[in-house]
Amino acid sequence: MSLRINDVAPDFTAETTQGPISFHQWIGDNWAVLFSHPKDFTPVCTTELGVVASLEQQFAARGAKVIGLSVDPVDNHTKWAQDIKEVTGATINYPVIADTELKVAKLYDMLPGDAGDSCEGRTPADNATVRMVFVIGPDKRIKLLLAYPMTTGRNFDEIIRVLDSIQLTAKHKVATPANWRQGEDVIITGAVSNEEAAKIFPGYKTVKPYLRTTSQPQ
Structure with a gap:
């Protein structure tokens, strides 16, 4: 299997x-x-x-x-x-x-x-x-x-890093970029419209139309 x-x-x-x-x-x-x-x-x-x-x-x-x-x-x-x-x-x-x-x-x-x-x-x-x-x-x-x-x-520090990411992204509509660490900016998922993003993540940054970043939510 x-x-x-x-x-x-x-x-x-x-x-x-x-x-x-x-x-x-x-x-x-x-x-x-x-x-x-x-x-x-x-x-x-x-x-x-x-x-x-x-x-x-x-x-x-x-x-x-x-x-x-x-x-x-x-x-x-x-x-x-x-x-x-x-x-x-x-x-x-x-x-x-x-x-x-x-x-x-x-x-x-x-x-x-x-x-x-x-x-x-x-x-x-x-x-x-x-x-x-x-x-x-x-x-x-x-x-x-x-x-x-x-x-x-x-590298079990990496396992902890991934666990942090998995737990964060299970709770919020975000993803984490390469080499992300706790406290760093995150990516807003594509499932969130710009209008919704403005409400949930005020002040978010548009890097590319498909790549929007924001501070890590708590």
Whole structure:
């Protein structure tokens, strides 16, 4: 099953480092960030889990819960967490899914259906495509998908930036330009007429007939 933006994020039950979860129930009325890893005790992923641990409060401030996934058992996750703390200084307080039967990886189209049903004997290279980020809204629909190569660590400041944009544009009739950051000007969407824009966004600027900017709404 190929997943796209605005598709309902597939629901699943799984074992995690914090016990069993039902994914949609776990999300509740929150936003969620699911980020996956090919295998425990891999170097790039070690740095990534530590960075997310250090940013967890920033995600929480935006109403977002974070959850990791790795194709290994819970016991391995727990041992790995000790290494992550030693390397990065950060304690992992968010759950990490133990996708030992590859069910979630297949459900989210990160591994093919014929990849088998066990993590045993699989190398990081076998699971190279299990390096994705999904941002999921309270409506349980996918808002963002990103896939990364094994040799490139993910930029989670960018994930927070995108989350800020998604939340802002879900609330107001605006879009955000390239490299936008909180507090910067935004773009008025094409669905808003000039007359309506004058009422909603007084003093807006017309750069081109199709490109109108305004201060970030609150």
